[in-house]
Amino acid sequence: MKNVKIQHGIYKNLPSGTIYNSQAGFLIFAVGVAFKLTAAPGVINETYGSSTLWAFMIMSAVEIAITACIFAFARMRGDDLLRCSASKTYRLICAAASVWLIVKGTFYFCYCVSYLARELFGGVEPSLLYLLFLFPAIYLGIKGARTVARTTEILVPIIFVLIAFNLIFFDTNNDIGRNLPIFSMDPVDFFKNLPRFGLWIGDALPFAFLRVKNKRLPYVTGSIVLTLATVLITVMLGVAAYGDSMKMVSDLLIHIAGFNQLSMEIGRMEWTNLFAAVSVSILSLSFIYFGAIAACDRAVETRVPAVVLYPAAVAAIIAIVPSSQSVAKFAVQAIGYALTAMAIAIPLLMLTTALVVKKKMPNLYRHLDDEFVPRELPYPEPPASLADNILKPFKRQAQQEYATLDNGSLQTEENQ
Amino acid sequence: MKKLNVSSYAMRTKWIVILLCVVFLLVFGRTVNSPALTKTAIVIGIGVDFDEKTSEFEITTQAVQMLSNTSGTGGQRYDVTTCRGKTISSALDDISQKMGLIVSLAHCEVLFLSKSALKLDHLQIIYPLNTMYALREQAIIVTGSLSPREMLATRIGTTISSPYFLQSAIVNNEGTDGLIKTTAKDLLARSMSRSEATAIPYILPKKLEDQPQNEQEEMKDNYEFDLSRVLVFNHDSSEILDEDLSEILAIFLSETTYGSLNYTAENGSSFEFRILDKGVKTSANGRTIKAEIDLKVDLLDYQFVQTDEILSGATEIIREAAKKLGEQLTDRMKKLHALSLQYGIDFLGLQAKAYQRIGRKLEEHCLDSLSFSPKVKITVKEAA
Numbered sequence: 001m002k003n004v005k006i007q008h009g010i011y012k013n014l015p016s017g018t019i020y021n022s023q024a025g026f027l028i029f030a031v032g033v034a035f036k037l038t039a040a041p042g043v044i045n046e047t048y049g050s051s052t053l054w055a056f057m058i059m060s061a062v063e064i065a066i067t068a069c070i071f072a073f074a075r076m077r078g079d080d081l082l083r084c085s086a087s088k089t090y091r092l093i094c095a096a097a098s099v100w101l102i103v104k105g106t107f108y109f110c111y112c113v114s115y116l117a118r119e120l121f122g123g124v125e126p127s128l129l130y131l132l133f134l135f136p137a138i139y140l141g142i143k144g145a146r147t148v149a150r151t152t153e154i155l156v157p158i159i160f161v162l163i164a165f166n167l168i169f170f171d172t173n174n175d176i177g178r179n180l181p182i183f184s185m186d187p188v189d190f191f192k193n194l195p196r197f198g199l200w201i202g203d204a205l206p207f208a209f210l211r212v213k214n215k216r217l218p219y220v221t222g223s224i225v226l227t228l229a230t231v232l233i234t235v236m237l238g239v240a241a242y243g244d245s246m247k248m249v250s251d252l253l254i255h256i257a258g259f260n261q262l263s264m265e266i267g268r269m270e271w272t273n274l275f276a277a278v279s280v281s282i283l284s285l286s287f288i289y290f291g292a293i294a295a296c297d298r299a300v301e302t303r304v305p306a307v308v309l310y311p312a313a314v315a316a317i318i319a320i321v322p323s324s325q326s327v328a329k330f331a332v333q334a335i336g337y338a339l340t341a342m343a344i345a346i347p348l349l350m351l352t353t354a355l356v357v358k359k360k361m362p363n364l365y366r367h368l369d370d371e372f373v374p375r376e377l378p379y380p381e382p383p384a385s386l387a388d389n390i391l392k393p394f395k396r397q398a399q400q401e402y403a404t405l406d407n408g409s410l411q412t413e414e415n416q
Numbered sequence: 417m418k419k420l421n422v423s424s425y426a427m428r429t430k431w432i433v434i435l436l437c438v439v440f441l442l443v444f445g446r447t448v449n450s451p452a453l454t455k456t457a458i459v460i461g462i463g464v465d466f467d468e469k470t471s472e473f474e475i476t477t478q479a480v481q482m483l484s485n486t487s488g489t490g491g492q493r494y495d496v497t498t499c500r501g502k503t504i505s506s507a508l509d510d511i512s513q514k515m516g517l518i519v520s521l522a523h524c525e526v527l528f529l530s531k532s533a534l535k536l537d538h539l540q541i542i543y544p545l546n547t548m549y550a551l552r553e554q555a556i557i558v559t560g561s562l563s564p565r566e567m568l569a570t571r572i573g574t575t576i577s578s579p580y581f582l583q584s585a586i587v588n589n590e591g592t593d594g595l596i597k598t599t600a601k602d603l604l605a606r607s608m609s610r611s612e613a614t615a616i617p618y619i620l621p622k623k624l625e626d627q628p629q630n631e632q633e634e635m636k637d638n639y640e641f642d643l644s645r646v647l648v649f650n651h652d653s654s655e656i657l658d659e660d661l662s663e664i665l666a667i668f669l670s671e672t673t674y675g676s677l678n679y680t681a682e683n684g685s686s687f688e689f690r691i692l693d694k695g696v697k698t699s700a701n702g703r704t705i706k707a708e709i710d711l712k713v714d715l716l717d718y719q720f721v722q723t724d725e726i727l728s729g730a731t732e733i734i735r736e737a738a739k740k741l742g743e744q745l746t747d748r749m750k751k752l753h754a755l756s757l758q759y760g761i762d763f764l765g766l767q768a769k770a771y772q773r774i775g776r777k778l779e780e781h782c783l784d785s786l787s788f789s790p791k792v793k794i795t796v797k798e799a800a
Contacts (some may be wrong), residue, residue, distance in 0.1 A: 050772075167450050169768075172554070173671035178609075179699075179774035245604035258553055268522070269553070274625050 016212040023149035025223030026156040027287060028067075031203040032227035032286035033163070035062075036091075038109040038252045038277055040200045041235050041331060042335030046247040055194060056235050059201055061227050062344070067204045067224060069347035074207050080368050083298060085357050091299050093349050098295035098306050100342040105143040107199050109133060109337075110327035112281045129317050136282050138311055141289030145210050147211070148286050155283065159276040163230060163253070166187040166273055173262035174240035198340025199331045203284065205343075206291025208350055209298070233252060253277045264351040282284040356397055417472050420470065426452050441563075455494075461579025462551070463528035463564020464504065464541060472500045475507035476528075476565040477519065477556045489782040494577045496569045504544050521551040526579040526586075527600060528559055528564035529616075534649050538607045542600050553601040559618030559647050571622050573628050573638040585643060586617070590771050595675070596666040610771040610780070611762040612694060613650040615657075615665055617643050648763035655759045657752075664792075666766070668696060676716055679741035685721040687737045689713035692797060698765075700773035705766050707749065712797050713738065729796035742794040749790035757783060767796035 006260050018153075036056070045052045073079070084091035113129045172200045183190055212220070238252045242257065259275035289310055296306030321327055331339075358365045395410075402410040463476040476498040482491075486500045497514055500508030512519045522624040533541065543581055545551040560567050567578060575581040586597050597617045598606075606614035628637050646662035648655055657665060673694050679685045693712040698705065714728050727734055766786045771778050 171671075173597075173599070177772045178605070180772040184776055186776075241605070242601060243605035244608040245539065246600070248539060248546070248604070250547070255553065263554075 004057070005372060015211070016144075017209070018213055018219070019146055019149045020219075021212050021386055022208075022219040023146075023153055023215075023216050023361070024212050025219035026152040027149055027283075028204065028208075028220065028223040029156050029160065029227045030037070030152050030280045030283045030383055033144060033159070033276070035108070035200050035203045038229075039115055039328070040246055040252045041238055041252040042249040043328075045239070045242075045244070045249075048190075049244045050178060050180060050239065051182060051184040051190060052239050053232065053236050054182045055190075055197075056232060058194060059197065060232065063201050063203075064224065066202050066344060066347050067392055070204050070208050070337075070350045071220060073347065073351045076214055076354060076358070077211065077349060077365075079209055079298070079367055080211075081333050081354055081357055081361075081365055082272055082350075084237065084364055084368065086356055087334075087353060087355050088351070090320050092297040093297035093346060093353065096342065097208075097346050097350075098299055098380065099218055099297060100294050100339070100346065101205065101288050101292035102306065102310050102313060104202075104239065104339065105285060105292060105310055106242060106317065107331040108128055108288065109137075109285060110279075110310055110317065110325075110331070111199075112285070114325045114328050115254075115324075116278070130318050131315060133282060133285065134311060134314060136288055137285040140283070140286030141293060141310075142307060145206065145290050145294075148283060148290060149255065153387060155279050159279055162272045162276050163234075165258050166257040166269065167230075167233065169260045169262055170237055172241050172259040174237065175243075176236065176240045178243045179239050186333045196338040198334035198336045198338070200344030203288070203348060206287055206349065209291065209294035221312040237299065251277060268317035313357055315390065322360060328384075433762065439477050455518055456520050457512070457515050459519055459521050459524045460494075460577065461526040461528065461568055462521060462545070462628050463530075463534045463568050465530040465564045466532040467500075467537060468532055468763075472502060473504050473507050473533075474498060474500050474563075474581065475504060475511065476568050477508075478529075478568045478577060479515065479517070479519075480577070496565075498565050504541065505548060508520060508549065521545060521549040521555075524551055525555050525583045526580075527551070527558050528567050529557050530564055531559060531647075531649075531654055532715055533564075534559065534654060535651055538603055542604055546600065551600065554599050556582065557598050557603050557616045558582060558586075558619055559602060559616055560641075561622065561716055562621060565622070567619065569612065570639045570641075571637055571638060573624050578641070581641065582619075585641075589621070589701070596646050596662065597670050597672075605764065606642070606768075607650070608766040609765065610778070611650075611765045611768040613648065613763045614759045615646045615648045615669060616764045618645040618647040618656050619643060635798060640680070648759070650761050653759060655755070657755070660754055661748055664745050665752060667691075667694060667711070667745075667762070668707065676709075677713065677741060677745075679737050679744065681737065681740065683722075685737075686719045687721075687734065687741070688717040689738065689741065689794070689796070690716040698769055700769045702773065703770055703785055704787045704789060705769050705790070707764075708790045709745070709749075709790070711742075711792065711794045713794055714797055729798055734796055738794040738796045742792045745792040745794075746790055749792065750788075751786040753790070 036374060041056075043050060044055055048055045054222075066284040077133075092391060109130075111135055116129050116133075172175050234252060234256060238246055238249070241256075246252070254273045254277055257269045260272075292306040292310055293303045297303045311325075317327060345375060346399040398410055405411055428537075440567050457477070457479040459477045459479045461478040463474075465474040465476070466472075467474060469613065476496060479495050479497070480491040481495060494516070497511045499507045499514065501510060501512035513781050519690075527545070528676055529541070546553060558567075562570070570578045570583045572578050578602055586595060596615055596617055598614060603614055603616070606612075616646070619641045622642060624638045624640055624773065644659045644662060646657045648657060648665075663677070676688050676690045678686065681764055690713060691711060692714050695708075695710040697708045697710075700706075715727065715734055718727055718734075721727065721733065723733065752764060752765075756762060756766070760769075762783050766788060767781075767783055769780075770786055771783070
């Protein structure tokens with residue numbers, strides 16, 4: 001395929017598994033908004049009340065640390081290094097990552113269906129909603145990160161404008177003081193409960209399996225800052241408007257659009273953020289799905305288990321579990337602690353393993369980009385022996401005793 | 417990365433996915449229960465009453481029906497329907513059955529609640545209406561001297577429909593002279609706060625002394641709504657505040673305030689100020705709550721003033737009248753606090769404010785232990 005150079009060293013067609021940092025930035029925004037602003041605020045408010053914003057801040061700090069680990073790993077080409085070194089540890093980590101992403105994706109899928117069932121399709125058979133989400137998420141996930149990234153590149157600017165538009169025109173009776181006190185419960189309980197919400201952290205893990213090519217501007221850092229600002233401002237306004245009653249809000253992103261002051265003039269505005277919520281949810285689900293497939297590929301050298309398992313898990317839920325809401329509830333119980341532990345441990349282990357292997361095999365790391373060429377030996381192999389039965393170390397001594405034939409072999413007694 | 421064994425055509429083309437979506441929509445779009453507008457009852461007002469003896473809800477809806485005749489001219493008809501049920505949803509389902517239409521509250525802006533309904537868990541009243549019937553969180557909550565059923569059936573002289581009148585008066589801020597605006601969201605936010613209390617408009621319907629007339633005859637049984645009072649309540653009790661106190665409470669609690677303020681001096685001179693803007697700042701310092709209300713007003717009218725000059729905001733008499741009005745409103749705020757203590761209803765939200773400052777160590781139901789220091793400052797400006 002002809003690779004057309006556009007400008008500043010940016011190519012139209014990137015190598016497989018490579019995305020631009022601008023695309024990574026858009027993906028971070030989509031995933032951040034989908035995971036942090038849809039169902040999470042209402043669920044977290046149920047436990048934390050006025051401390052919701054502060055819980056979000058602590059979770060955001062953890063998320064920044066995790067994302068920093070993941071991008072450090074991606075920037076140092078940790079994935080390539082560990083694959084080249086055939087590290088068994090990395091395979092194990094990838095296996096765990098694949099399982100974790102499938103579980104996370106399945107739980108999140110249930111949240112998406114749960115809020116859509118309430119917000120958009122009242123009275124519609126939930127299995128239809130499963131299909132509505134499943135088709136595009138699977139299609140994009142299988143196509144790979146570049147397809148997801150390109151789709152995100154088109155949709156996220158529109159989504160950002162919609163969210164900003166609704167925040168700018170936000171107008172309702174609110175009290176910012178409702179975000180106080182910081183600890184609505186005992187600090188011990190505050191920190192003890194926080195890991196239960198592990199479903200909503202570690203969303204950037206699939207970046208570990210990608211190469212990020214830089215454009216001029218620091219898109220990734222900018223996007224992380226912008227995403228966190230959007231999330232925290234929205235949550236702050238949500239608590240200011242609803243107070244402790246935010247627990248009834250199944251999707252804050254959609255509800256906040258209802259307070260757009262233009263809705264007095266042009267009717268209900270929830271549809272604007274509903275479009276945003278559905279789009280970012282599908283993009284995030286497909287990105288998580290891609291991550292599960294990529295991790296599986298590295299663990300067992302085939303994508304098939306993850307490709308099959310994720311839709312199978314969703315299908316199993318349709319068949320077995322009576323409602324998606326019960327799965328959503330289950331995700332914030334004891335299993336939430338396991339999800340948090342995995343979300344923190346996997347990127348840390350990946351980065352540590354990559355650093356250890358880099359230190360152990362500096363030459364391998366240095367030559368990661370080199371083409372494989374068989375090494376030229378300093379001493380060419382002698383021609384095939386004509387069965388003179390003399391080992392190489394004794395050859396010089398034997399050459400003094402026996403005459404050498406034209407083909408290089410010695411004329412020993414046996415040869416005679 | 418190893419690729420899946422899927423045909424390259426299926427992997428490359430987007431059309432297969434688009435086709436699947438189109439098929440999906442074509443097949444399921446017809447079977448999904450998405451009601452047409454002609455099959456939907458567009459409810460513009462809903463009333464919730466609760467019978468404590470039978471533990472049954474009495475739900476009343478007022479739906480608007482668009483009429484059309486052969487000449488092409490249309491009209492509107494307002495249908496009031498009432499049903500009872502053990503839950504709000506069952507009563508609404510019965511209303512659907514009665515009307516032969518699917519009830520949608522997506523366009524409903526007014527929710528009438530009876531005093532008995534206000535004693536119930538507010539979240540359990542609002543939640544089903546909001547999630548299952550698409551009631552807006554911005555819908556306003558009102559109550560009154562009549563039951564919600566009677567309120568919805570009341571014929572208003574100017575607009576016929578009472579919810580439509582309230583929508584114009586409260587939601588669109590038209591003629592809202594000291595009228596408090598409490599939405600469904602505000603009701604929940606305040607009743608679930610530490611204060612557990614809030615305030616909503618209390619409507620007094622009065623029969624019109626002079627009934628309106630059309631070309632043929634006099635139109636009978638028309639009413640007007642007096643919206644100048646406020647009901648303050650928590651889950652245990654409720655009280656009605658008079659006009660003056662309702663006015664300053666509306667300024668203190670509402671997000672935006674429109675309308676005018678009157679000051680009548682001891683010598684009989686009367687001044688009317690129009691509210692241009694307001695700023696309410698409430699802060700807590702331990703158990704002392706300070707409220708500063710900063711009102712920007714414009715001189716609207718004055719009567720019985722012994723002067724030959726044309727008065728304006730720059731005149732000393734007006735400045736003095738504004739200052740006196742500020743003091744009068746401060747006294748009313750103090751009176752509100754006294755009533756709040758007397759009734760045991762924290763409608764000023766003092767406990768919620770103290771909780772924000774002191775934190776979880778603040779004991780519940782501690783209204784008596786909190787002090788309140790209000791101050792109203794009025795600045796006379798010129799309107800554009």
